[in-house]
Amino acid sequence: MADPRGFLRLPRVEPPQRPVADRVGDWDEVRRALPPPERNRLIRDQATRCMDCGLPFCHSTAVGCPLGNLIPEWNDLVRRDLWALASDRLHATNNFPEFTGRICPAPCESACVLALDDPAAAVTIEQIEQAVADRAFADGNVRPRPPATRTGRSVAVVGSGPAGLAAAQQLTRTGHAVTVFERDDRLGGLLRYGIPAFKMDKALIDRRTDQMRSEGTEFRTSCDVGTAPAAAQLRAAFDAVIVAVGARQAREIDVPGRDLTGIHPAMDYLVGANHECEGDGPARIRAQGKHVVIIGGGDTGTDCLGTAHRQGATSVTQLDYRPRPPDRRDDDKTPWPVRPWVLRTSPAHAEGGLRRFHVAVQRFVGDTVGEVTALVLAEVDPHRVRVGPEFEIPCELALLAIGFDGVAPGPLLDDYRLARTPRGTVDCDHRWQTSTPGVFVCGDAHRGASLVVWAIAEGRAAARGVDEYLMGISRLPAPVGPDSRPLAPP
């Protein structure tokens, strides 16, 4: 039984970070790795703060963890120094805790009972998750789990982001012959080429896909399904297909001057920077020595911010048309355990740059050779209606981080004639099957741009849908249905 008074004795301690001056000079993770004895002590104390509250909203898929992570259970195992068992409980619901332990925005923490009065008092669940996962690898407790028997059925997974990888691992372990097809030259989807290395070391993807290879999953990179192989060819060669292609159709901005050079979708910038970090040569779009303006106040914009600082930008300004969120939870609008609408500051914000709220771009200004030199902004209301005078700021590189409009068009979706939702994502039934029999969908391609934890949850759930389709019955767990509601256990 957990320590019911631990949280009264022990304060919340945030994950330690490297000093700003050090970290902006490299691409290593912002979080500072502690020597094992110190880390173990810190994490045990933090886990001891979990009181096993009886109604753990943290692991409820409705408001907490979409994976239904058994958080109070592994917290108590860590408190009792039973790290290997904690890892087993963690892996029981999450294929890739070393990813989510680093980059999840942790809805579990805002749903923690300790956050009832003060969101800053929640158990540091994400930090504990990372430590359990990292130690499990270090101690040799994450071993390949190949299936005991083979079913003789085959599945193609298109896309190697967290959704495709989770689905592939589940289906391989249950005995199907799974091949993952990836258009990029390396595996991982947005984990590899969207999210910067300072948030998550890319070696972790290789370590996990090595484990998957040892279990029997096959990978084919630089394979654009729909072109080569053709969609019909793939369907004919496999008993089922999972479409896990993400939702990369970038939104555009329609203001005068958009055609000037120096204005790019954020993903073009981040993908280039990530390739450079992988050793693929200098990126085409670089921030060095430039006044950079990021249009969009969300996570993608914040990743551009951290990247631009590491590339030596002269100045970085991040714009958001929305009002500045409050510092504290508004209990009427977002009462606990709902995720509060509050100002979120990521480590990249502590590294410099200016955040401006309530402003929208009116036009881009260029020089005689057609390069962007400035942005004209105006204050706006929440509906983006102008309420203040125009003003100009310098801008030599503008990055558009204003969201995504569903799945990018292409022959894969057309050839399978997949029905789409009004949001531009792929529609499916309650078993994750699309309008084409034997073709399934999961992750951002189904839910729209979302989170890694949701991608893993959907990958796991779609795997069960595929297994049922192939075998008539499945014992694979599925944390959520396509409507995001929890499913009854199998």
Ligand SMILES: Cc1cc2nc3c(=O)[nH]c(=O)nc-3n(C[C@H](O)[C@H](O)[C@H](O)COP(=O)(O)OP(=O)(O)OC[C@H]3O[C@@H](n4cnc5c(N)ncnc54)[C@H](O)[C@@H]3O)c2cc1C
């Ligand atoms: C810049 C950025 C930062 C983010 N930061 C965070 C974060 O910190 N925390 C968090 O939880 N979430 C974050 N997200 C969201 C998260 O990355 C996504 O929700 C998640 O990666 C979706 O997983 P997925 O597997 O559905 O798709 P993706 O990760 O997009 O993977 C889809 C894969 O399919 C491949 N593919 C597409 N078409 C084909 C084809 N025809 N043939 C073969 N392969 C194909 C793509 O190349 C890609 O590798 C971020 C997103 C962005 C854009």
